[in-house]
Amino acid sequence: MxxxxxxxxxxxxxxxxxxxxxxxxxxxxxxxxxxxxxxxxxxxxxxxxxxxxxxxxxxxxxxxxxxxxxxxxxxxxxxxxxxxxxxxxxxxxxxxxxxxxxxxxxxxxxxxxxxxxxxxxxxxxxxxxxxxxxxxxxxxxxxxxxxxxxxxxxxxxMNRLTDTLVIDIGAGTIDICPIYGVYPADDEQVTLPIGGDAVDEEFEKLLKARHPRVQASRNMVREIKEKYGFVSDVGEKAVVSLPVDGKPTPIDVTEPLKAACSALVKPVVEAVCNLIAKFDPEFQQRLRQNIILGGGGSQLKGLDRVIEVALAEYGGGRVTRVTDAxxxxxxxxxxxxxxxxxxxxxxxxxxxxxxxxxxxxxxxxxxxx
Ligand SMILES: Nc1ncnc2c1ncn2[C@@H]1O[C@H](COP(=O)(O)OP(=O)(O)OP(=O)(O)O)[C@@H](O)[C@H]1O
Ligand SMILES: [Mg+2]
CATH class of the missing domain: 3.30.420.40 (ATPase, nucleotide binding domain)
Known part of the structure; x- marks a missing residue:
């Protein structure tokens, strides 16, 4: 054979x-x-x-x-x-x-x-x-x-088989999983029913509330998010060309985009902290210091840093993105x-x-x- x-x-x-x-x-x-x-x-x-x-x-x-x-x-x-x-x-x-x-x-x-x-x-x-x-x-x-x-x-x-916490930000779900040298058991992991799709939905809603005459399909909204999406305070503005009554018009989407992307941060940090709290206290610090951010949503600008900042009050943490989401x-x-x-x-x-x-x-x- x-x-x-x-x-x-x-x-x-x-x-x-x-x-x-x-x-x-x-x-x-x-x-x-x-x-x-x-x-x-x-x-x-x-x-x-x-x-x-x-x-x-x-x-x-x-x-x-x-x-x-x-x-x-x-x-x-x-x-x-x-x-x-x-x-x-x-x-x-x-x-x-x-x-x-x-x-x-x-x-x-x-x-x-x-x-x-x-x-x-x-x-x-x-x-x-x-x-x-x-x-x-x-x-x-x-x-x-x-x-x-x-x-x-x-x-x-990534050869990170011990003392690691993986946060996988996908389209439909965010999966959070502790890794400590064995196959993770189903009940140790957390799946949040939010992800990139939820961000797109929220961004579209906020954009249309602010600019009611703007025409943007879900696909266009997702492409804007993938190009400009961010959660931290970047100085740059996100200005994109979108049709208004059929005419391409420059639209500043910075605020609705940031608000929609940032909605992921709180649930992720809460879920990470809850999950870590259930762990043997000796391992808690090590897990927090070894967090990997993967999935397409990990590419949101500033997300690793914003999670680190939010973890500060729980004893701090270090978040690394995968190199190829x-x-x-x-x-x-x-x-x-x-x-x-x-x-x-x-x-x-x-x-x-x-x-x-x-x-x-x-x-x-x-x-x-
Ligand atoms: N550069 C980017 N910035 C922000 N989000 C992005 C970027 N590239 C892709 N995404 C988003 O990542 C999501 C897709 O991620 P991924 O491919 O990991 O999901 P999936 O594995 O198909 O979904 P799931 O894990 O939920 O089943 C989509 O919402 C997509 O818009
Ligand atoms: Mg996935």
Whole structure:
């Protein structure tokens, strides 16, 4: 049998990043688009759309983000308010995203003789039912998987396996996880139901309250946040061009943007302090001094410093950002996959041949680093 290809995957609400032992890595939106009608199908020339084409063709697509806030976050079917048919659609979307993402980094895809072993990072509190949902979705793609908490993959990738606290600021959730040399248990970790999506929502609301005639889609709002988002007192103003009654107009968004981004700080600091307080007092100081900030939201300017300042009254703390917010989780998961003992894998039986699609255009890791 051929040597296995190992894959590390960070299956997020907003984006899925993947890295493989074949030396490739990539990132795609955690979303699938189906053409809305047969005209769209003809124009697009395919039945399913992934990746950056989703944004470009979104008006012609029925877009599904399977883990969007409140919607089937990792198989929480009982509380998601979806019909059985919609749940089925979300499950299919999850499987297709996993299949496509792995295809991007596995040059041997379609070759049934090359086993694919994957470590998949999921939010830290994803319970057993939810892990099963991910496992079912992965069954067609991987021969064996290990599902681990996403903050753990970040810490593993940075060799910070003891006395560390990871704060992973994603789109749908903020996951906070203590690391002290063993796999973290589900009940030791905290998941806050806020993140980048909540910031976008708040920013849009505040912006429209202040400038009622400004037209801005959720996508535009998110792009502004990603470019200018900050939580500390930076001297610069964020002035962007936005349509007012159809005419591009310079708008100062500094205040609403800062207010929306800053809303994350208090809940994070409170959750960090509560979590640390439950720890053996001898370790509390060490955890506070070794906080890692990961996930896309960690790139908000000033966030590391503002958390440090807020921790001052609790005895101080040191916060470091991951160097590569997009790939820290997937590269850590890959490293874990390559070091995983045989007993760590769960075999999956239903592997199907990868669907034919575009050839991998993945970036070799050395070049992308
Ligand atoms: N430069 C940036 N500044 C601020 N926020 C950013 C930046 N880049 C990305 N983000 C935000 O980070 C979020 C996505 O983060 P990430 O990719 O870690 O989420 P995810 O893993 O898909 O979600 P989750 O972990 O909640 O399942 C989005 O809200 C995005 O707008
Ligand atoms: Mg994430």
């Amino acid at each position: 051929a040597n296995p290809v190992f894959v590390g995957m960070d299956l997020g609400t907003f984006k899925t990043s993947v890295a493989s032992s074949a030396g490739y890595r990539d990132v795609i939106p955690t979303a699938v688009g189906w053409p809305k009608d047969h005209i769209a199908r003809t124009v697009l020339g395919r039945d399913v759309v992934f990746g950056k084409d989703l944004a470009e063709h979104r008006l012609a697509l029925d877009l599904v983000r399977p883990f969007e806030k409140g919607v089937l976050k990792y198989g929480d079917a009982a509380n998601c308010g979806l019909t059985a048919q919609q749940i089925e659609k979300h499950a299919t979307a999850t499987r297709l995203v996993i299949e496509y993402a792995v295809g991007m980094v596995n040059p041997a895809r379609g070759d049934a003789g090359t086993p694919v072993y994957g470590v998949i990072g999921v939010p830290s509190q994803a319970g057993m039912k939810n892990k099963q949902f991910v496992m079912d979705a992965a069954a067609g793609v991987f021969d064996a998987v290990a599902i681990v908490s996403e903050p753990f993959t970040i810490a593993y990738g 997009t790939h820290a989780g997937s590269v850590g998961a890959l490293k874990l996959a390559m070091n995983m003992p045989a007993a760590g894998w769960t075999a999956l039986s239903a592997k199907t041949k990868a669907a034919p699609g575009p050839a991998p255009k993945a970036v070799p890791m050395a070049a992308a680093a």
